[in-house]
Protein backbone atom coordinates (compact mmCIF):
# COMPACT_ATOMS: atom_id res chain seq x y z
CA UNK A 1 0.00 0.00 0.00
CA UNK A 2 1.33 3.42 -0.83
CA UNK A 3 1.59 6.00 1.93
CA UNK A 4 0.36 8.49 -0.59
CA UNK A 5 -3.02 6.86 -1.06
CA UNK A 6 -5.75 8.67 0.88
CA UNK A 7 -6.01 5.77 3.33
CA UNK A 8 -2.35 6.30 4.28
CA UNK A 9 -0.39 3.51 5.92
CA UNK A 10 -0.87 2.00 9.31
CA UNK A 11 0.68 4.13 12.02
CA UNK A 12 3.24 2.33 14.17
CA UNK A 13 3.26 2.77 17.94
CA UNK A 14 5.71 5.68 17.86
CA UNK A 15 3.79 7.41 15.09
CA UNK A 16 0.49 6.85 16.85
CA UNK A 17 1.88 8.39 20.01
CA UNK A 18 3.25 11.31 17.98
CA UNK A 19 -0.17 11.76 16.40
CA UNK A 20 -1.73 11.73 19.86
CA UNK A 21 0.76 14.36 20.96
CA UNK A 22 -0.29 16.41 17.93
CA UNK A 23 -3.64 17.04 19.52
CA UNK A 24 -1.83 18.32 22.63
CA UNK A 25 0.03 20.80 20.44
CA UNK A 26 -3.14 21.89 18.70
CA UNK A 27 -4.84 22.28 22.06
CA UNK A 28 -2.04 24.22 23.65
CA UNK A 29 -1.39 27.45 21.72
CA UNK A 30 -1.85 29.48 24.90
CA UNK A 31 1.22 27.85 26.46
CA UNK A 32 3.39 28.21 23.33
CA UNK A 33 6.54 30.24 23.91
CA UNK A 34 6.59 33.84 22.69
CA UNK A 35 8.30 34.37 19.34
CA UNK A 36 11.52 36.01 20.60
CA UNK A 37 12.71 32.72 22.16
CA UNK A 38 15.87 31.63 20.36
CA UNK A 39 15.86 28.54 18.15
CA UNK A 40 18.32 26.73 20.42
CA UNK A 41 19.44 27.75 23.90
CA UNK A 42 21.77 25.49 25.87
CA UNK A 43 22.93 26.38 29.40
CA UNK A 44 25.57 24.29 31.12
CA UNK A 45 24.41 21.28 29.10
CA UNK A 46 26.22 18.13 30.23
CA UNK A 47 25.48 14.62 29.03
CA UNK A 48 26.80 11.11 29.63
CA UNK A 49 25.84 7.93 27.76
CA UNK A 50 27.18 5.55 30.41
CA UNK A 51 26.41 7.46 33.57
CA UNK A 52 30.04 8.23 34.33
CA UNK A 53 32.03 9.88 31.49
CA UNK A 54 30.53 13.15 30.26
CA UNK A 55 30.74 13.54 26.48
CA UNK A 56 29.18 17.02 26.64
CA UNK A 57 30.64 19.09 29.44
CA UNK A 58 28.81 22.32 30.17
CA UNK A 59 27.80 23.59 26.73
CA UNK A 60 26.50 27.16 26.59
CA UNK A 61 25.17 27.86 23.12
CA UNK A 62 22.45 30.18 21.86
CA UNK A 63 21.34 30.00 18.24
CA UNK A 64 18.93 32.71 17.13
CA UNK A 65 15.99 32.02 14.86
CA UNK A 66 17.02 32.46 11.26
CA UNK A 67 20.73 32.02 11.98
CA UNK A 68 22.95 29.74 9.87
CA UNK A 69 25.45 28.08 12.20
CA UNK A 70 28.14 25.58 11.30
CA UNK A 71 29.39 23.19 13.99
CA UNK A 72 32.88 21.82 13.60
CA UNK A 73 35.00 19.50 15.71
CA UNK A 74 37.18 16.42 15.52
CA UNK A 75 35.81 12.88 15.71
CA UNK A 76 34.21 12.20 19.08
CA UNK A 77 34.09 15.88 20.08
CA UNK A 78 30.32 15.64 20.70
CA UNK A 79 28.77 17.16 17.55
CA UNK A 80 26.20 14.42 16.88
CA UNK A 81 25.38 14.16 20.59
CA UNK A 82 24.74 17.90 20.71
CA UNK A 83 22.63 17.73 17.52
CA UNK A 84 20.45 15.02 19.10
CA UNK A 85 19.79 17.39 22.01
CA UNK A 86 18.47 19.95 19.52
CA UNK A 87 15.51 17.79 18.62
CA UNK A 88 15.01 16.17 22.01
CA UNK A 89 16.27 12.73 20.98
CA UNK A 90 18.60 13.11 23.95
CA UNK A 91 18.04 15.27 27.00
CA UNK A 92 20.62 16.80 29.35
CA UNK A 93 21.85 15.05 32.49
CA UNK A 94 22.89 18.44 33.81
CA UNK A 95 22.03 21.95 32.73
CA UNK A 96 19.27 22.69 30.27
CA UNK A 97 18.40 22.74 26.58
CA UNK A 98 15.51 24.83 25.27
CA UNK A 99 14.40 24.57 21.65
CA UNK A 100 12.05 27.29 20.38
CA UNK A 101 11.57 28.28 24.01
CA UNK A 102 10.54 24.81 25.19
CA UNK A 103 12.53 22.66 27.62
CA UNK A 104 13.51 19.43 25.82
CA UNK A 105 12.89 17.53 29.08
CA UNK A 106 9.22 18.54 29.07
CA UNK A 107 7.33 15.56 27.56
CA UNK A 108 4.55 17.96 26.48
CA UNK A 109 7.07 19.75 24.25
CA UNK A 110 8.57 16.68 22.56
CA UNK A 111 6.17 16.56 19.64
CA UNK A 112 6.43 20.29 18.94
CA UNK A 113 10.23 20.17 19.09
CA UNK A 114 10.55 17.06 16.88
CA UNK A 115 8.18 18.46 14.28
CA UNK A 116 9.87 21.87 14.22
CA UNK A 117 13.51 20.78 14.51
CA UNK A 118 14.07 18.50 11.53
CA UNK A 119 17.24 16.48 11.53
CA UNK A 120 19.25 14.63 8.91
CA UNK A 121 21.34 11.97 10.67
CA UNK A 122 24.99 11.31 9.99
CA UNK A 123 24.18 7.77 8.80
CA UNK A 124 21.15 7.66 6.47
CA UNK A 125 20.57 3.98 7.35
CA UNK A 126 19.58 5.21 10.84
CA UNK A 127 16.91 7.40 9.29
CA UNK A 128 15.23 5.59 6.40
CA UNK A 129 12.13 3.77 7.61
CA UNK A 130 10.19 2.63 4.51
CA UNK A 131 11.08 0.37 1.63
CA UNK A 132 9.78 2.75 -1.06
CA UNK A 133 11.35 6.19 -1.44
CA UNK A 134 8.01 8.04 -1.64
CA UNK A 135 6.76 6.36 1.53
CA UNK A 136 9.94 7.21 3.31
CA UNK A 137 9.78 10.88 2.37
CA UNK A 138 6.07 10.97 3.27
CA UNK A 139 6.57 9.32 6.67
CA UNK A 140 7.26 12.49 8.71
CA UNK A 141 4.58 14.76 7.20
CA UNK A 142 2.00 11.98 7.21
CA UNK A 143 2.53 11.58 10.93
CA UNK A 144 2.00 15.33 11.27
CA UNK A 145 -1.42 14.78 9.72
CA UNK A 146 -0.70 16.34 6.31
CA UNK A 147 -3.55 15.30 3.94
CA UNK A 148 -2.85 13.06 0.92
CA UNK A 149 -2.90 15.60 -1.96
CA UNK A 150 -0.52 17.91 -0.08
CA UNK A 151 1.58 14.91 0.93
CA UNK A 152 2.09 14.06 -2.75
CA UNK A 153 3.03 17.68 -3.46
CA UNK A 154 5.53 17.76 -0.58
CA UNK A 155 7.13 14.44 -1.58
CA UNK A 156 7.53 15.46 -5.22
CA UNK A 157 8.83 18.92 -4.29
CA UNK A 158 11.32 17.56 -1.72
CA UNK A 159 12.69 14.89 -4.06
CA UNK A 160 13.11 17.55 -6.74
CA UNK A 161 14.91 19.80 -4.22
CA UNK A 162 17.50 17.11 -3.41
CA UNK A 163 18.08 16.24 -7.06
CA UNK A 164 16.13 12.95 -7.10
CA UNK A 165 13.11 13.67 -9.29
CA UNK A 166 11.46 10.46 -10.48
CA UNK A 167 12.81 8.38 -7.57
CA UNK A 168 9.38 8.02 -5.92
CA UNK A 169 8.95 4.30 -6.69
CA UNK A 170 12.58 3.25 -6.10
CA UNK A 171 13.46 0.84 -3.28
CA UNK A 172 15.41 2.63 -0.53
CA UNK A 173 17.56 -0.47 0.04
CA UNK A 174 18.85 -0.34 -3.55
CA UNK A 175 20.09 3.26 -3.34
CA UNK A 176 23.71 4.36 -3.04
CA UNK A 177 24.90 6.01 0.18
CA UNK A 178 24.70 9.48 -1.37
CA UNK A 179 21.21 8.81 -2.74
CA UNK A 180 20.08 7.58 0.69
CA UNK A 181 21.48 10.75 2.23
CA UNK A 182 19.44 12.78 -0.27
CA UNK A 183 16.26 10.80 0.49
CA UNK A 184 16.82 11.38 4.23
CA UNK A 185 17.19 15.11 3.49
CA UNK A 186 14.00 15.06 1.38
CA UNK A 187 12.13 13.43 4.29
CA UNK A 188 13.29 16.21 6.59
CA UNK A 189 12.37 18.93 4.04
CA UNK A 190 8.90 17.42 3.55
CA UNK A 191 8.15 18.15 7.21
CA UNK A 192 8.85 21.85 6.56
CA UNK A 193 10.54 22.36 9.92
CA UNK A 194 11.56 25.76 11.26
CA UNK A 195 14.98 24.50 12.35
CA UNK A 196 17.05 22.34 10.02
CA UNK A 197 19.78 20.26 11.68
CA UNK A 198 22.18 18.61 9.25
CA UNK A 199 24.64 16.13 10.75
CA UNK A 200 27.30 15.69 8.06
CA UNK A 201 24.47 15.42 5.57
CA UNK A 202 26.85 15.90 2.63
CA UNK A 203 29.49 13.36 3.69
CA UNK A 204 28.53 10.89 0.93
CA UNK A 205 27.64 13.40 -1.77
CA UNK A 206 29.77 14.02 -4.85
CA UNK A 207 31.14 17.56 -5.32
CA UNK A 208 28.23 18.61 -7.54
CA UNK A 209 25.77 17.15 -5.01
CA UNK A 210 27.49 19.08 -2.20
CA UNK A 211 27.34 22.32 -4.18
CA UNK A 212 23.60 21.88 -4.85
CA UNK A 213 23.08 20.98 -1.21
CA UNK A 214 24.77 24.21 -0.11
CA UNK A 215 22.55 26.09 -2.54
CA UNK A 216 19.55 24.44 -0.87
CA UNK A 217 20.84 25.45 2.59
CA UNK A 218 21.33 29.03 1.46
CA UNK A 219 17.80 29.17 0.07
CA UNK A 220 16.34 27.70 3.30
CA UNK A 221 18.32 30.29 5.26
CA UNK A 222 17.12 33.06 2.93
CA UNK A 223 13.57 31.84 3.52
CA UNK A 224 14.09 32.47 7.26
CA UNK A 225 14.80 28.96 8.50
CA UNK A 226 17.40 28.30 11.19
CA UNK A 227 20.13 26.11 9.73
CA UNK A 228 22.52 24.14 11.95
CA UNK A 229 25.10 22.35 9.84
CA UNK A 230 27.62 19.91 11.25
CA UNK A 231 30.40 19.46 8.75
CA UNK A 232 34.04 18.58 8.24
CA UNK A 233 34.12 20.65 5.03
CA UNK A 234 35.60 24.09 5.70
CA UNK A 235 34.22 25.52 2.46
CA UNK A 236 30.73 24.70 3.75
CA UNK A 237 31.44 26.18 7.19
CA UNK A 238 32.78 29.37 5.60
CA UNK A 239 29.29 30.08 4.23
CA UNK A 240 27.61 30.11 7.65
CA UNK A 241 26.84 33.23 9.72
CA UNK A 242 28.71 31.75 12.67
CA UNK A 243 31.03 28.84 13.32
CA UNK A 244 31.09 26.91 16.61
CA UNK A 245 33.98 24.54 17.27
CA UNK A 246 33.63 21.68 19.77
CA UNK A 247 36.52 19.93 21.44
CA UNK A 248 36.16 17.25 24.11
CA UNK A 249 32.48 18.05 24.63
CA UNK A 250 33.09 21.76 25.17
CA UNK A 251 32.78 24.84 22.95
CA UNK A 252 36.44 25.52 22.12
CA UNK A 253 35.73 28.68 20.14
CA UNK A 254 33.02 30.40 18.16
CA UNK A 255 32.68 33.45 15.97
CA UNK A 256 32.29 34.64 12.41
CA UNK A 257 33.82 32.27 9.82
CA UNK A 258 36.49 34.88 8.98
CA UNK A 259 37.61 35.02 12.62
CA UNK A 260 37.55 31.30 13.38
CA UNK A 261 38.58 29.71 10.09
CA UNK A 262 41.59 31.97 9.62
CA UNK A 263 43.23 30.68 12.84
CA UNK A 264 45.30 28.00 11.15
CA UNK A 265 47.23 27.00 14.29
CA UNK A 266 44.07 26.60 16.35
CA UNK A 267 42.35 24.56 13.63
CA UNK A 268 45.33 22.25 13.31
CA UNK A 269 45.47 21.86 17.08
CA UNK A 270 41.78 20.80 17.02
CA UNK A 271 42.40 18.25 14.23
CA UNK A 272 40.53 20.33 11.67
CA UNK A 273 41.40 21.27 8.13
CA UNK A 274 42.61 24.77 7.39
CA UNK A 275 40.44 26.10 4.51
CA UNK A 276 42.40 25.91 1.27
CA UNK A 277 42.06 29.65 0.57
CA UNK A 278 43.26 30.46 4.11
CA UNK A 279 46.31 28.18 3.72
CA UNK A 280 47.06 29.75 0.33
CA UNK A 281 46.61 33.29 1.73
CA UNK A 282 49.05 32.50 4.55
CA UNK A 283 51.57 30.97 2.11
CA UNK A 284 51.33 34.07 -0.11
CA UNK A 285 51.85 36.35 2.88
CA UNK A 286 54.84 34.27 4.00
CA UNK A 287 56.25 34.76 0.47
CA UNK A 288 55.89 38.53 0.85
CA UNK A 289 52.64 39.09 -1.07
CA UNK A 290 50.59 41.82 0.58
CA UNK A 291 47.34 39.81 0.58
CA UNK A 292 44.75 39.51 3.34
CA UNK A 293 43.81 36.15 4.89
CA UNK A 294 40.66 34.86 3.22
CA UNK A 295 38.56 31.86 4.17
CA UNK A 296 36.41 31.87 1.02
CA UNK A 297 38.05 31.07 -2.33
CA UNK A 298 36.18 33.71 -4.34
CA UNK A 299 37.35 36.46 -1.97
CA UNK A 300 40.97 35.41 -2.32
CA UNK A 301 40.53 35.22 -6.08
CA UNK A 302 39.10 38.76 -6.15
CA UNK A 303 41.99 40.12 -4.09
CA UNK A 304 44.58 38.38 -6.25
CA UNK A 305 42.94 39.85 -9.36
CA UNK A 306 43.06 43.33 -7.75
CA UNK A 307 46.73 42.89 -6.78
CA UNK A 308 47.55 41.62 -10.28
CA UNK A 309 45.82 44.55 -11.96
CA UNK A 310 47.84 47.00 -9.78
CA UNK A 311 51.15 45.29 -10.59
Ligand SMILES: Nc1ncnc2c1ncn2[C@@H]1O[C@H](COP(=O)(O)OP(=O)(O)OP(=O)(O)O)[C@@H](O)[C@H]1O
Pocket residue numbers: 049050055073074075076077078079080081082122
Ligand atom coordinates in the same frame (compact mmCIF):
# COMPACT_ATOMS: atom_id res chain seq x y z
N1 LIG B 1 25.27 5.67 21.54
C1 LIG B 1 26.40 5.90 22.21
N2 LIG B 1 26.73 5.19 23.33
C2 LIG B 1 27.86 5.43 24.02
N3 LIG B 1 28.77 6.38 23.68
C3 LIG B 1 28.51 7.11 22.58
C4 LIG B 1 27.33 6.90 21.79
N4 LIG B 1 27.34 7.78 20.75
C5 LIG B 1 28.48 8.48 20.89
N5 LIG B 1 29.18 8.08 21.98
C6 LIG B 1 30.45 8.65 22.45
O1 LIG B 1 30.25 10.05 22.69
C7 LIG B 1 31.36 10.81 22.25
C8 LIG B 1 30.86 11.87 21.28
O2 LIG B 1 30.37 11.21 20.13
P1 LIG B 1 29.66 11.99 18.94
O3 LIG B 1 29.09 10.94 18.05
O4 LIG B 1 28.76 13.00 19.50
O5 LIG B 1 30.92 12.70 18.28
P2 LIG B 1 31.04 13.48 16.89
O6 LIG B 1 31.69 14.78 17.19
O7 LIG B 1 29.72 13.52 16.23
O8 LIG B 1 32.06 12.57 16.08
P3 LIG B 1 32.18 12.25 14.50
O9 LIG B 1 32.95 13.39 13.87
O10 LIG B 1 32.98 10.98 14.47
O11 LIG B 1 30.82 12.08 13.94
C9 LIG B 1 32.35 9.82 21.65
O12 LIG B 1 33.33 9.55 22.63
C10 LIG B 1 31.53 8.59 21.37
O13 LIG B 1 32.29 7.43 21.51
Ligand SMILES: [Mg+2]
Pocket residue numbers: 079080081122199
Ligand atom coordinates in the same frame (compact mmCIF):
# COMPACT_ATOMS: atom_id res chain seq x y z
MG1 LIG C 1 28.99 12.74 14.46
